[in-house]
Amino acid sequence: MEKRRRVRFAPSPTGPLHMGGVRTALYNYLYAKQAGGDFILRIEDTDSQRFVPGAEEYIIESLRWCGIFPDEGVDADGHVVEVASAQHPHAPYRQSQRRGIYRKYAEELIEKGYAYYAFDTAEELAALRTAAEAEKKTFTYNWETRGSLCNSLTLPADEVARRVASETGWTIRFKIPENRVVAMDDLIRGHIEVNSNTLDDKVLWKRADELPTYHLANIVDDHLMEITEVIRGEEWLPSLPLHYLLYEAFGWQDSQPRFAHLSLLLKPDGKGKLSKRDGDRLGFPVFPLRWVNAEGEVSRGYREDGYYPEAFVNMLAFLGWNPGTEQEIFSLEELVKVFSLERVVKSGARFNPDKAKWFNQEYLRMRSTAQLVADFRASEGDRIASFSDEYIGHVLELMRERVHFPTEFREATAFFFEAPASYDPAAVAKFWKDDIPTILPQVRAFIASLDSFTKEHVGESVEGLIRENAWPMGKVMNTLRLFLVGKSVGPGVADIMAILGKEEVLRRVDEGIGSLK
């Protein structure tokens, strides 16, 4: 029987989750759901220095907003899982709560000769690096240098025992084998080979906070949690040989997960990866949700900017992947059906804010009128409470083609809920001249005489009147719009009049004529 697929998204709570991180989570989720497998959320908080309060909650809330719910992990089934149970056999899913697990694995590696204790202080290593730099070289802790450094490979056994017993002042480093070609396979990039001599003896156990580094914790947890595919960002590709070597050292090659490294999200312009600064500079969010850091600095979020989560997810899915067909609009459920790692693009994807807006507009168009009305009522509250669903529905239907975000409705539809308090001076200057002041009262009287007030009837009648009298169509219509809306842009005059109703139209026209006289 085919093994159950299990993937994980393993972010560090060092700040708000970047949209690139959401994409990684999404691809993991899509892969798992398509295979009928499990999507696990694990928190990699082994860096106590960089821990940011609230970041974990932010990650969870972001994924929930996107409709991505883990099967296992700190947020399984919509609630936080703290301890292991039959349903969550691998809990806890926060590495800081798993600290007791890792030490014995590090020691196992030492016993088998795959790792060693290193006693060099941070100052000593820093000095070595500066010295190497002076000679335009880079100091590397590796096969070449470890024999002349302060570690359990060079110190006598009793001295090593004494130092280790002190419980501090040592790290554990992986002993990279000499001159070995590490052959790896990546689901997206294919076969990769690296000579082990270019690798360095990475720290597996940190003295600083008595915790494993990413490399150790990651391999141990992926093994223990029976992860079958590791889908992560490209920044991890350089450490893939180390991870292969670690699986080998533990003797876990047979159950080793397959790897897929995703390319990075790039800036819309210029060079480099997408950062918070680009969003501030170019005016788009790089985070799913609004975030306020400890200094009170605010980062905008897709949610608060008016994006529908479905549109955000759809847009993200297409940044570095495509279905191979011309369909671009996919629900999360549809994405689950068609997603494939083989169609993930190898090169970096430049983020395009315009395309993101387009996706949102498409979802705005697909939304039912009833949903639009409900959303609008929820965001506007008392201001529009006295208007009927039918009225609001007509208003939103008329405006939905003119906006990209539901958040734009408030301003765009304001005149339907309140008569204009002033008129755009430029429009007044442009239209309120020549014969218009004498024509408008006649138009007003004609409107007052209409018995039916449907869009078609009002439109045809008023246009007919203007044509019969050979009045300037544009000027008369725009002046009417000016009185109705307050400015000379907006939907068709007939549409506006039909929704506003005869009484309100006459009131606004009278007000306009009166105030400009």
Add this chain to the structure above:
RNA sequence: GGCGCUAUCGAAUAAGGGUUUAGUUCGCGGCCCUCUCAAGGCUGAAAUCCGGGUUCGAAUCCCGGUAGCGCUACCA
């Protein structure tokens, strides 16, 4: 500097040796519609990084160069 990854219109991408006059979407330009703004319809400009090789034939395979990106921490 070292190691690795990547390279098609402005952007996202399609084309998996011949079906290619390199397609689609966003954006940009024009025209139509029109009372303005949108929307819509039609339409235009716009790309295989460079150089070698393999082959009857290369965007596609190989090599080199270049460029971009990533990594090079007791960060993840």
